[in-house]
Amino acid sequence: MTILDKVTALLGEGAVLETGTDRVPRIAPGSPDAVALLLGTAHQEGWRVRIEGAGTWLPSDAPADLALTTRRLDRVPAIEPSDLMATAEAGIGLDQLRQQLADRGAWLAIDPPGLAGRTLGSVVATATAGPLRHGFGPIKDHLLGVTFVTGDGRMVQSGGRVMKNVAGYDLTRLQAGGFGAFGVIVLVHLRLRTLPRADVTYLLEGTREELTQVGEDIAGAGLTPAALELVSPALARRERWVLGVRLAGSPALVAADETGLGAATGGGRFAALRAEEAHAFWMRLAEGFAVRPVTFRIGGVPATSDELLDLLQHQLGDEWISASPAAGAIRWTGDTSIDRLQRLRRTLAGMEVPMTLERAPWPVRGAVGHFGAYREGVGPLVSGLRRTFDPGGALVVATEGS
Amino acid sequence: MSPHLARDLAAIVGARHVREARAERITYAMDGLPTHRRVPDLVVLPGTREELIAVVRLLAAHNVPFVPRGAGTGLSGGALADAGSVLVVLTRLNRIIEIDHANRRATVEPGVVNAKLSAAVKPHGLQYAPDPSSQSACTIGGNVAENAGGPHCLKYGVTVNHILALELLLADGSLVDIGSRGGEPWGPDLVGLFVGSEGNFGIATRITVRLTPLPRAVRTLLADFNSVRTAGEAVSAIIAAGIVPAALEMMDQSCVCAVEDSVYAAGYPRDAAAILLAEIDGGNADAVVAETEVVTELLRKSGARSVRSAASEAERERLWQGRKKAFGAMGRLSRDLVVQDAVVPRSALPHVLETIGGIAQRYGLVVSNVFHAGDGNLHPNISFDATDPGLKERVEAASAEIMSTCIAAGGTITGEHGVGIDKVRYMPLIFDAESLGAMQAVRRVFDPYERVNPGKVVPIHACREWSRVRRSAESAYATRHTPHVTVAAP
Numbered sequence: 001m002t003i004l005d006k007v008t009a010l011l012g013e014g015a016v017l018e019t020g021t022d023r024v025p026r027i028a029p030g031s032p033d034a035v036a037l038l039l040g041t042a043h044q045e046g047w048r049v050r051i052e053g054a055g056t057w058l059p060s061d062a063p064a065d066l067a068l069t070t071r072r073l074d075r076v077p078a079i080e081p082s083d084l085m086a087t088a089e090a091g092i093g094l095d096q097l098r099q100q101l102a103d104r105g106a107w108l109a110i111d112p113p114g115l116a117g118r119t120l121g122s123v124v125a126t127a128t129a130g131p132l133r134h135g136f137g138p139i140k141d142h143l144l145g146v147t148f149v150t151g152d153g154r155m156v157q158s159g160g161r162v163m164k165n166v167a168g169y170d171l172t173r174l175q176a177g178g179f180g181a182f183g184v185i186v187l188v189h190l191r192l193r194t195l196p197r198a199d200v201t202y203l204l205e206g207t208r209e210e211l212t213q214v215g216e217d218i219a220g221a222g223l224t225p226a227a228l229e230l231v232s233p234a235l236a237r238r239e240r241w242v243l244g245v246r247l248a249g250s251p252a253l254v255a256a257d258e259t260g261l262g263a264a265t266g267g268g269r270f271a272a273l274r275a276e277e278a279h280a281f282w283m284r285l286a287e288g289f290a291v292r293p294v295t296f297r298i299g300g301v302p303a304t305s306d307e308l309l310d311l312l313q314h315q316l317g318d319e320w321i322s323a324s325p326a327a328g329a330i331r332w333t334g335d336t337s338i339d340r341l342q343r344l345r346r347t348l349a350g351m352e353v354p355m356t357l358e359r360a361p362w363p364v365r366g367a368v369g370h371f372g373a374y375r376e377g378v379g380p381l382v383s384g385l386r387r388t389f390d391p392g393g394a395l396v397v398a399t400e401g402s
Numbered sequence: 403m404s405p406h407l408a409r410d411l412a413a414i415v416g417a418r419h420v421r422e423a424r425a426e427r428i429t430y431a432m433d434g435l436p437t438h439r440r441v442p443d444l445v446v447l448p449g450t451r452e453e454l455i456a457v458v459r460l461l462a463a464h465n466v467p468f469v470p471r472g473a474g475t476g477l478s479g480g481a482l483a484d485a486g487s488v489l490v491v492l493t494r495l496n497r498i499i500e501i502d503h504a505n506r507r508a509t510v511e512p513g514v515v516n517a518k519l520s521a522a523v524k525p526h527g528l529q530y531a532p533d534p535s536s537q538s539a540c541t542i543g544g545n546v547a548e549n550a551g552g553p554h555c556l557k558y559g560v561t562v563n564h565i566l567a568l569e570l571l572l573a574d575g576s577l578v579d580i581g582s583r584g585g586e587p588w589g590p591d592l593v594g595l596f597v598g599s600e601g602n603f604g605i606a607t608r609i610t611v612r613l614t615p616l617p618r619a620v621r622t623l624l625a626d627f628n629s630v631r632t633a634g635e636a637v638s639a640i641i642a643a644g645i646v647p648a649a650l651e652m653m654d655q656s657c658v659c660a661v662e663d664s665v666y667a668a669g670y671p672r673d674a675a676a677i678l679l680a681e682i683d684g685g686n687a688d689a690v691v692a693e694t695e696v697v698t699e700l701l702r703k704s705g706a707r708s709v710r711s712a713a714s715e716a717e718r719e720r721l722w723q724g725r726k727k728a729f730g731a732m733g734r735l736s737r738d739l740v741v742q743d744a745v746v747p748r749s750a751l752p753h754v755l756e757t758i759g760g761i762a763q764r765y766g767l768v769v770s771n772v773f774h775a776g777d778g779n780l781h782p783n784i785s786f787d788a789t790d791p792g793l794k795e796r797v798e799a800a801s802a803e804i805m806s807t808c809i810a811a812g813g814t815i816t817g818e819h820g821v822g823i824d825k826v827r828y829m830p831l832i833f834d835a836e837s838l839g840a841m842q843a844v845r846r847v848f849d850p851y852e853r854v855n856p857g858k859v860v861p862i863h864a865c866r867e868w869s870r871v872r873r874s875a876e877s878a879y880a881t882r883h884t885p886h887v888t889v890a891a892p
Contacts, residue, residue: 082638083747140594141563156840162745163777164817166549166598167832169841173594194644222618222685250644252692260686299586301505328584354588371589377578382589384847
């Protein structure tokens with residue numbers, strides 16, 4: 001029996017999707033239990049499995065015996081606007097989820113890079129936060145709990161559905177940004193916010209130095225933007241660097257911050273975008289990171305943002321960059337080589353700045369790794385955790401690189 | 403336990419920092435929860451990081467279990483040591499190592515008291531936001547172990563949202579740095595995994611925290627209600643309006659009266675069935691004023707009898723002192739107090755509070771509620787006399803029913819106090835055997851022989867065995883560098 005025959009017998013024909021160009025069978029289990037059944041079998045049979053969502057973020061090119069896609073796990077079992085909580089399966093597209101939440105007056109305050117249909121599971125597994133990280137924190141801060149399936153087919157719950165929870169170890173945070181190395185996320189409990197009644201975006205163009213200063217003035221004025229993002233000319237498709245300021249919240253808060261923005265920055269310098277223009281600006285920014293072959297993020301302290309931007313420019317070229325200087329987070333996308341990435345990671349390590357490779361073709365991921373070499377003592381812990389959650393090594397994830 | 407252990411520990415930390423006499427050890431027999439009592443065999447108080455490392459390596463060499471402890475203000479029996487274990491008290495490791503005000507970071511030792519850190523960074527216009535009610539005594543190390551919360555966590559987040567990097571001392575005495583000052587992890591988020599692990603993964607010897615700007619404007623409102631249900635509905639109305647107050651705290655009449663009878667009297671109306679303390683703060687004074695007006699209006703529309711705004715900083719502090727010292731004030735009601743901790747969906751608050759009232763009545767107990775209403779984080783407090791064995795049994799039974807009620811409402815058994823030993827028995831009510839087994843297996847990655855804080859958090863009997871995992875964890879342990887055991891001079 002071929003793998004395909006066995007999987008068809010196990011999950012039915014409906015779970016088998018069209019095989020991709022690399023001839024790896026693509027399997028779409030229809031429920032978390034089916035994911036557990038598939039991975040349990042893969043573990044027993046010694047199959048190597050790559051994890052996919054909608055296939056719009058990481059290239060579907062990791063060498064494997066089969067591809068497990070979460071795209072049929074697209075239900076939203078619960079939306080509780082009064083409790084600001086929702087439960088969604090990992091394969092739902094963020095665009096669909098956003099719409100369902102908005103219909104109930106609720107908002108998931110994340111704007112990850114990538115195409116609109118990117119799956120929730122992909123965003124959680126890669127912890128790819130966007131500009132809203134400035135006001136609402138990283139992806140992990142939006143998670144109340146997850147259910148995941150280990151590489152040997154065990155279903156594990158972590159966290160819960162309430163706003164605060166310290167019952168048991170926080171395996172949710174291990175899964176957020178684990179790139180699937182510790183299991184396949186199948187269900188996510190989300191912390192929501194009330195859909196902002198006011199949501200405005202202002203843009204300012206200028207040199208990087210000017211805009212950095214303006215950003216510091218805004219922070220110094222005590223304003224609380226939802227996003228404060230510095231965008232390179234190539235990514236913004238403008239002549240110069242752009243500072244995007246998004247104010248979102250209650251009308252009272254946003255009106256007061258709009259007044260404060262004018263006062264802090266000399267008044268009238270920013271251009272206010274219409275709602276559809278603002279949507280297009282932030283969407284273009286997000287989609288820009290899914291177009292070029294390689295995307296990574298680095299995280300330093302706020303005071304080093306300028307130095308880090310200079311370093312990227314020097315070692316890789318300006319390309320497409322977006323930064324939340326106050327959060328110390330920078331994302332770069334472009335075309336570069338394994339050598340350059342490894343050299344950059346070494347330089348950054350010397351500055352105590354981690355670099356996480358978010359997406360790249362398999363040869364690059366395999367060589368560079370999402371995380372690269374660990375610090376002393378961390379490697380055995382991560383290896384132990386990987387063996388815990390994937391004892392047979394079924395899940396193909398390039399964490400460390402070769 | 404080897405009779406030479408105390409002598410060897412004394413060689414590291416000095417004889418006066420090793421407690422052998424029973425009278426001294428009894429001091430450490432309890433934490434803030436009066437229902438559990440364990441007298442440790444030995445207590446050691448290292449005074450420096452180097453001493454602590456030497457102590458843990460010595461304990462590893464002798465294969466002796468140990469329990470890290472901060473100020474002992476915990477409320478789950480998490481820092482109690484069984485016979486056969488050594489209690490490692492970290493309160494002497496109380497240095498603030500660095501304050502980097504430009505980047506809003508501070509690095510501290512685990513024994514630094516929460517409120518002292520905030521006081522130290524205040525001149526820079528900064529604060530350490532998590533503010534448990536015990537903040538004048540509890541330590542940052544303990545906060546990390548428990549993932550402590552506090553009233554202002556509604557807006558600012560709990561401890562895990564403020565921890566950037568840690569230096570860990572594992573059970574085998576090895577040191578590991580996790581996290582980074584920028585907040586982006588080196589690899590998977592081990593900091594997030596460690597915070598809230600209740601000491602089971604090791605000791606955080608250096609803690610780098612995120613600081614936040616002190617708000618430039620603060621408005622504190624006191625609203626009182628004729629019923630707990632109406633107060634709960636007011637909370638929902640504020641959240642539904644898209645406003646996130648810095649704090650949204652509720653107290654019921656029993657609690658209000660206890661406070662008003664105490665030295666912490668804050669001017670709360672005794673005849674109210676419930677009061678709400680709502681605080682709105684921010685960096686933009688105009689925004690704070692505007693949102694305060696909206697919240698005031700929502701409170702009135704939701705049925706508040708009156709809404710009063712603190713007219714001065716002194717009045718604000720008095721209102722908060724009443725709230726933060728409420729647990730102490732309840733000491734007037736009886737000899738002992740069980741401070742419970744559970745979380746329910748916010749919308750379930752009125753129903754759950756009414757059910758808890760019914761449980762108290764059935765068991766003939768006084769239950770006072772003071773809690774973080776904005777998060778749905780309840781603290782039903784049961785006043786009783788622990789010397790009365792019959793009463794203690796009723797308290798235990800009532801506590802179990804309260805937990806079941808919260809779980810049935812879609813909630814969980816602890817929001818900020820931790821599992822410790824007190825709630826181990828409830829863990830199988832919210833996690834299946836597979837999930838508990840996974841937690842146990844993760845613990846063994848950090849501590850293969852389960853020597854740090856044994857018997858806490860995960861009920862071993864309820865776990866599904868991850869035997870393959872155990873073997874691989876032990877193999878990882880065997881390949882890890884075996885620490886060189888050295889005994890530092892005192």
